[in-house]
Amino acid sequence: MKPTNNRSISVQINPLHQRLLHALNLGTRYFDEKTNTWKWQCANIEVQKNVLRSINAFLDSISGDTRASRYTIVKESISDVLGALLYILEGKSGPLLSMASNVAVKLVSVLPNSLLQSRIVDLVCCLSSLLSSHQVDVATDCANALNLAVSNLSATSEKTVMEALKATGIATRIVGNIKDFPGGAKKTEYFEQMVSLLSTILWRWPQSRFPVWSDVKLMKALADMHTTTDSSVKLVLLKVYTSLVKKLIEDGVFVGMVVQAMEKSNPQEVRIEGFKLARCLLVIN
Numbered sequence: 001m002k003p004t005n006n007r008s009i010s011v012q013i014n015p016l017h018q019r020l021l022h023a024l025n026l027g028t029r030y031f032d033e034k035t036n037t038w039k040w041q042c043a044n045i046e047v048q049k050n051v052l053r054s055i056n057a058f059l060d061s062i063s064g065d066t067r068a069s070r071y072t073i074v075k076e077s078i079s080d081v082l083g084a085l086l087y088i089l090e091g092k093s094g095p096l097l098s099m100a101s102n103v104a105v106k107l108v109s110v111l112p113n114s115l116l117q118s119r120i121v122d123l124v125c126c127l128s129s130l131l132s133s134h135q136v137d138v139a140t141d142c143a144n145a146l147n148l149a150v151s152n153l154s155a156t157s158e159k160t161v162m163e164a165l166k167a168t169g170i171a172t173r174i175v176g177n178i179k180d181f182p183g184g185a186k187k188t189e190y191f192e193q194m195v196s197l198l199s200t201i202l203w204r205w206p207q208s209r210f211p212v213w214s215d216v217k218l219m220k221a222l223a224d225m226h227t228t229t230d231s232s233v234k235l236v237l238l239k240v241y242t243s244l245v246k247k248l249i250e251d252g253v254f255v256g257m258v259v260q261a262m263e264k265s266n267p268q269e270v271r272i273e274g275f276k277l278a279r280c281l282l283v284i285n
Contacts, residue, residue, distance in 0.1 A: 040083035101141035
């Protein structure tokens with residue numbers, strides 16, 4: 001990667017970009033003929049940590065800047081940043097996965113999918129493979145990053161990405177994680193991110209709805225959580241039920257949940273989602 005000067009870029013970004021270049025240059029780049037892409041590699045754990053910290057700081061420096069995606073300095077960095085992050089995630093090193101998955105969330109939060117286009121399939125497949133990680137924070141971050149990436153897919157990349165995700169068995173992974181949740185001591189955020197991702201997948205991939213709504217254990221796991229007072233949990237439950245509404249319309253628990261969600265005591269976002277779901281019911285009827 002060659003250093004790039006751009007007078008329009010804030011002086012705060014350049015030093016962090018130089019730090020990123022230095023960290024990445026401690027590894028090596030090679031051309032993978034199978035994928036026809038340049039890849040980054042380095043087996044040294046300390047170098048990998050340094051790379052992750054440098055990527056994190058660089059992303060922080062451009063976060064919130066609406067012009068960032070147009071900067072040459074950013075565009076020319078993405079390929080190597082993605083290559084390094086994928087290498088570290090694919091290595092599945094316990095001490096590094098938490099850092100790497102957190103950086104993945106920031107990456108898809110800060111950068112538009114158009115800049116990630118060259119490796120978007122590799123990224124989503126890698127994140128999907130980590131959804132069942134025994135490290136709860138890693139699985140949670142990967143679900144979050146995937147949800148952001150899939151939600152913002154362009155029309156040109158949606159079909160390719162969804163086909164790749166189907167090949168990873170993503171719906172089965174998510175459903176398995178949700179069903180296991182009630183019996184464990186996993187964080188509520190984990191449940192929220194998994195259910196939210198499932199909802200997104202169901203909207204993008206309608207064929208996956210049948211095995212989901214017909215999974216009795218899954219439906220019980222969702223029903224067991226509907227009594228929670230946590231508004232964020234209510235919100236994700238409403239969204240996933242919306243995607244399955246045609247098959248759940250006769251479920252008394254489900255209908256009661258919709259009615260309860262519209263009550264004034266709930267936060268506005270929960271009430272809005274409840275009314276949206278109620279409107280769907282009226283259209284169906």
